[in-house]
Amino acid sequence: MKILKELHEAHKIIFWGGAVASTKSLHILQERHPDIRFTQDYQEMLDEVDAVCIATPAKTHHDIAGKCLKKAHALVEKPVCTSSDDTSSLYRASGKKILMPGHIFRFHPVSEELQKLISQELPNTPQSITGSFINPIEERTEREPILEFIHWIDLIMHLFPLGEIMIDSIKAEKVQDVVHLNFTYQHTSGSKTECKLNLGWGHEKTRDYTLHYTDTEIQADYITEKIVISRPDEEQVLYPKKEDALTKEILFFIDLITGQQPPEADISSESVISTIVVAEKAKEQYEKQQ
Numbered sequence: 001m002k003i004l005k006e007l008h009e010a011h012k013i014i015f016w017g018g019a020v021a022s023t024k025s026l027h028i029l030q031e032r033h034p035d036i037r038f039t040q041d042y043q044e045m046l047d048e049v050d051a052v053c054i055a056t057p058a059k060t061h062h063d064i065a066g067k068c069l070k071k072a073h074a075l076v077e078k079p080v081c082t083s084s085d086d087t088s089s090l091y092r093a094s095g096k097k098i099l100m101p102g103h104i105f106r107f108h109p110v111s112e113e114l115q116k117l118i119s120q121e122l123p124n125t126p127q128s129i130t131g132s133f134i135n136p137i138e139e140r141t142e143r144e145p146i147l148e149f150i151h152w153i154d155l156i157m158h159l160f161p162l163g164e165i166m167i168d169s170i171k172a173e174k175v176q177d178v179v180h181l182n183f184t185y186q187h188t189s190g191s192k193t194e195c196k197l198n199l200g201w202g203h204e205k206t207r208d209y210t211l212h213y214t215d216t217e218i219q220a221d222y223i224t225e226k227i228v229i230s231r232p233d234e235e236q237v238l239y240p241k242k243e244d245a246l247t248k249e250i251l252f253f254i255d256l257i258t259g260q261q262p263p264e265a266d267i268s269s270e271s272v273i274s275t276i277v278v279a280e281k282a283k284e285q286y287e288k289q290q
Contacts, residue, residue: 003247004053005036013254016049021056046071051257053077053250055102058147062086069097073257075250077102078154079147084276091269100253101272105151106158107248109240110220113227114209118159122213125191129156131209132198137177140201145179146172146279149199153278155209156185156195157271163187165278172282173289177201181282 001018008015017037020026029038039045042052042064051073054065062081068074069090080101081087091099105111133149141148157163169184178200185193207222219228227238255261 001033001036003244003250007247007250007254012251016045019045043067051075051098051253053253058082058143062090065090065099066093069094069099073098073100073253075100075102075253078104079150079276079279080272081276082144082147084273084280087273087276088269091273098253098256098266099269100256101267102249103151103154103158103267103272104245104249105155105222106267107245107252108222109243109245110209110222110225110227111155111158113238113240114159114211114218114220117218117227117229118211122211122216122218124213125160125187125189126193126211126213128194128196128212129185129210130196130212131155132206134178134198134200134202134204134206136205137201137203140177144279144283145174145177145200146181146282147276150275150279152197152199152209153181153275154271156193157274160185160187160193161271165274166192167277167281170278170281170285172285174200174286179282179286181278183278 004013004015007013015036017039018029019039019042020029021040023040026038026040029036046068049072052068053075054061054068055077056064058079059082061076061079065074065076065080074097076099078101079087080099081090131152133152157165163186166184166186171182173180178198181197181199183195185195187193205223209220209222211218215232217230219230221227225240225242227240229236229238252261256266
């Protein structure tokens with residue numbers, strides 16, 4: 001909400017207000033922000049707005065976004081839905097309205113620097129990708145870890161677009177609160193990248209992503225916001241310019257709905273659905289093991 005208020009003050013949007021579920025939350029927000037309108041019925045605001053940002057529990061996304069998309073564009077916090085069927089039906093129902101998933105790490109300065117490196121300096125595809133997205137155990141929730149930390153699956157399709165995850169290659173094991181996920185990503189060239197991701201809750205917060213090439217390794221640390229490029233004869237360290245990813249994501253969404261970004265710039269429904277399919281397949285496997 002802070003960012004939306006700032007964009008409103010910068011005359012980039014007109015911030016209508018917000019909707020909350022509980023009466024307690026409504027009263028607290030009204031006291032803290034007397035200049036902003038709040039309601040418990042989000043549908044009453046739909047005739048007055050062009051777009052909505054939905055940050056509710058994932059299990060509510062299909063119902064809420066489905067109703068909002070009848071009258072407004074929607075930016076929906078990841079995952080768009082908790083199943084691939086619901087995600088597909090939501091995209092079909094969106095019609096001419098824009099449905100954008102909140103894959104915020106696509107807009108992170110480290111991801112943007114990785115994109116530049118891949119397109120300008122590393123024309124070949126990596127042999128493998130390893131990564132960890134771990135939150136401290138004290139922050140553990142009852143949410144499914146494979147959906148909660150789906151960012152790292154999406155990032156592969158963002159950095160190497162138009163390829164596909166080979167569903168038959170997916171292997172997943174859940175040890176305590178961490179999912180160990182392996183799969184093969186096939187690029188449009190036909191080459192393949194083996195991917196190994198650790199997603200969940202542990203003793204130490206980690207956000208790392210490493211691309212392994214024949215003679216080059218790129219290590220990206222999203223906490224220190226540092227990229228290390230290692231080659232046989234040199235090591236290069238990059239510190240991308242610090243920018244707020246959420247602000248960039250919202251501005252990108254605004255550009256999409258106002259036509260300042262071409263429609264093809266939108267995150268494709270195919271890639272969004274694919275990430276959910278991977279999550280479903282992985283969850284199916286590790287639940288059988290328990």
